[in-house]
Amino acid sequence: MIQFTKSQNGNAVGAQESRRKRFNYRKLLPYLLVAPAMVFLCTFVVYPIINLIYLSFTDWNMISPVKRYVGIRNYKILFSKPDFIQAMGNTVIYTIAMVVLLLVGSTLFAVWLKGNSKLNFITQTAMFTPHIISLVSVAMVWQWLMEPNVGVLNTILRFLGLKPLMWLERSETALFSIIIVSFWKSIGYYTLVVLASLQSIPTELYEAAALDGAGKTKTFTRITLPMLSPQLFFLLIVITISSFKVFDTINIMTNGGPAGSTNVLAYYIYQYAFSYMKIGYASAAGTVLLVILALLTIVYFRALSKKVHYQ
Amino acid sequence: MKKRTTLLLLVLVFGMFLTTSAETWAAEPVTINFWHSMGSGVNGQAVKDLVKRFNETNGQDITVVETYQGNYNDCSAKLMQSIAAGTNPEVAMLDRGLVPQYAPYGVLADMLPFAERDGFDIDDFVPGLMEFSWIDGALVSFPFNRSTPVLYYNKAAFAEVGLDPERPPQTWDELFEYAGKLTTVENGETTRYGFSMVIDTGWFLCAMVGQQGGRTIDESGEKVLYIEDGTALKALEFWRKLADSGYYRIPATTSAGTVMMQDFYQGKLAMMYQSTGNMSGILKNTEGMGAFDVGVAFLAGEKQREVPTGGANVVMFDNFSDRQKEAAWEFIKFATSPEEAALFSVATGYVPTRYAAVESEVIKELWAEHPQYEVAFNQLEFARDTWGSPYWWEFNSMVNKVVSRLIQDRSITPQQAVDQIAEEASWLFPGNM
Numbered sequence: 001m002i003q004f005t006k007s008q009n010g011n012a013v014g015a016q017e018s019r020r021k022r023f024n025y026r027k028l029l030p031y032l033l034v035a036p037a038m039v040f041l042c043t044f045v046v047y048p049i050i051n052l053i054y055l056s057f058t059d060w061n062m063i064s065p066v067k068r069y070v071g072i073r074n075y076k077i078l079f080s081k082p083d084f085i086q087a088m089g090n091t092v093i094y095t096i097a098m099v100v101l102l103l104v105g106s107t108l109f110a111v112w113l114k115g116n117s118k119l120n121f122i123t124q125t126a127m128f129t130p131h132i133i134s135l136v137s138v139a140m141v142w143q144w145l146m147e148p149n150v151g152v153l154n155t156i157l158r159f160l161g162l163k164p165l166m167w168l169e170r171s172e173t174a175l176f177s178i179i180i181v182s183f184w185k186s187i188g189y190y191t192l193v194v195l196a197s198l199q200s201i202p203t204e205l206y207e208a209a210a211l212d213g214a215g216k217t218k219t220f221t222r223i224t225l226p227m228l229s230p231q232l233f234f235l236l237i238v239i240t241i242s243s244f245k246v247f248d249t250i251n252i253m254t255n256g257g258p259a260g261s262t263n264v265l266a267y268y269i270y271q272y273a274f275s276y277m278k279i280g281y282a283s284a285a286g287t288v289l290l291v292i293l294a295l296l297t298i299v300y301f302r303a304l305s306k307k308v309h310y311q
Numbered sequence: 312m313k314k315r316t317t318l319l320l321l322v323l324v325f326g327m328f329l330t331t332s333a334e335t336w337a338a339e340p341v342t343i344n345f346w347h348s349m350g351s352g353v354n355g356q357a358v359k360d361l362v363k364r365f366n367e368t369n370g371q372d373i374t375v376v377e378t379y380q381g382n383y384n385d386c387s388a389k390l391m392q393s394i395a396a397g398t399n400p401e402v403a404m405l406d407r408g409l410v411p412q413y414a415p416y417g418v419l420a421d422m423l424p425f426a427e428r429d430g431f432d433i434d435d436f437v438p439g440l441m442e443f444s445w446i447d448g449a450l451v452s453f454p455f456n457r458s459t460p461v462l463y464y465n466k467a468a469f470a471e472v473g474l475d476p477e478r479p480p481q482t483w484d485e486l487f488e489y490a491g492k493l494t495t496v497e498n499g500e501t502t503r504y505g506f507s508m509v510i511d512t513g514w515f516l517c518a519m520v521g522q523q524g525g526r527t528i529d530e531s532g533e534k535v536l537y538i539e540d541g542t543a544l545k546a547l548e549f550w551r552k553l554a555d556s557g558y559y560r561i562p563a564t565t566s567a568g569t570v571m572m573q574d575f576y577q578g579k580l581a582m583m584y585q586s587t588g589n590m591s592g593i594l595k596n597t598e599g600m601g602a603f604d605v606g607v608a609f610l611a612g613e614k615q616r617e618v619p620t621g622g623a624n625v626v627m628f629d630n631f632s633d634r635q636k637e638a639a640w641e642f643i644k645f646a647t648s649p650e651e652a653a654l655f656s657v658a659t660g661y662v663p664t665r666y667a668a669v670e671s672e673v674i675k676e677l678w679a680e681h682p683q684y685e686v687a688f689n690q691l692e693f694a695r696d697t698w699g700s701p702y703w704w705e706f707n708s709m710v711n712k713v714v715s716r717l718i719q720d721r722s723i724t725p726q727q728a729v730d731q732i733a734e735e736a737s738w739l740f741p742g743n744m
Binding site: 065082258 | 712
């Protein structure tokens, strides 16, 4: 009996204690749960960004024991060097071309492939295939197709009685050739994204439009496009960001040449960091790219929080 | 009391550990890493064979692990990162033009004490190849796989157009004239180009500057000279004249050297400037296939003969224990020894780096069978490397870009090209600012 009371008392005290403990534990739990992610984020995102910005104010080549502080000199050189301005210009041209071509292309293809016929299914699969092929193989095969003397593309041009192009071998056509390859590689994926959202548009809308006697063009501009606009906006941002980071195709197909005509920001940074060992200068260029991408992301989130309306 | 005993025991155990480790230390097997840029084909196999021979015969329990790290540029990029991370290899192959970028930071070991101690004959190396070995009185690298551009020509094509296959072009004018004669056009399409060389200005622009008696960079490595003395302009005018004539196969944007050699094998190109490092492959794909005989000659001269050298040197890194450095030195000594230099040269076509190697039986046999190899070695008499400068690497790729505008795009004049080169130089060289 006495023992019982005692243990009851003991239990009460224990419960109180453990409640306090549990309380603390509960407060700590969320932090513990996010800790692995935060550690990861800090190590691989936050620290590198801070280090990048720090390095952009120094003159360092990786093997020198001292990182000499040079203030904003790297940025001053960056914005007055013709090759950076050229790389920047190429990146912008590439991005605009990719955004326009991919948005228009994927919407048109998606509308075209909307039906559920077998042929459509086969075409969808065929279009998606480039997306799953390794970019390295794609670039190398295209390099071969675009070979000026024996390449398939020029053979076709000659067959049609047209003047063969120099494709990757001349400044005027090189960037354009790279855009073709990138477009071919990614159109299938974006078409699929648009297609998915196309299929989620309620059929009642189309039925109502049909009842009202709306033509095909009107249905497209008044129903399809507005209903697609959130997805298209999402794609706009995704394509812009990925275009700003283009690297692999350039590295394999042209090395930024001929005469720097296909040099883009990411490749420019790579060249200065790992060929010329100018880590400070490359970091300054990297910071510029970071700022551009950060601005794009902010625009994206701002717009996303407001939601794109389609009415 | 008890504490003291424990302490004593600890010291004893620790001491035993120390002495045993010190005893076994000297005889302990040691592994050293060797990074190189000899990928596939005969050149990669030659490195593998060399390392294998060393591992089997060194008798000091040294194991060398060789790793292919991509071309010179990629390999150097990885070296830089590994040095920053402290994980660099003991020994590496480094493009000789990159040695001046590493040396000032004290990361390369000075091998002079080792060489002096072992009586290693430094004077036996061909002097034209040693310009990147001595830096500020330290012996930081040895020539390993070194090359020099030569003129390869299709003897059958020479005979076909009535040129003497034993008399290659001697001057720029002759080179131009021969290229014209060798070019064949059918239905408006060029079926055979007379001549080609890739846009590698570190080799061909510098060679043409030197052939006029000019210099690329001054002794200090602080100033570009060929801009002001007019030699670069004259060289670029000649290059452009070739490009405009239709006799010159315009180089491809990527893998230009490979594309050019393919054309040569297929008879679509009659003459080319290309590295001796490709000699074995070129002979195998032409004479070896019974296609046509290949002549090898010195680069055409102008006022005088001059030829740059290329390829890589072998370096040792300083951040290792004495034992590891000893092992690394053993390997470098072996790899650059006359016997190995001869074997490597025979296997690949890179020039023998030492006079003693030239005396060896394997080289004599090779030269008797393929006199082309001897031409490349003899040309080293005119070898001159002019660009011992830390700014060189970046400058060179900028000049390539400018010359690409002049030759591939043909969008600027030679004078504009020189002006653009001058601007690039002003960004980099203190002497040109």
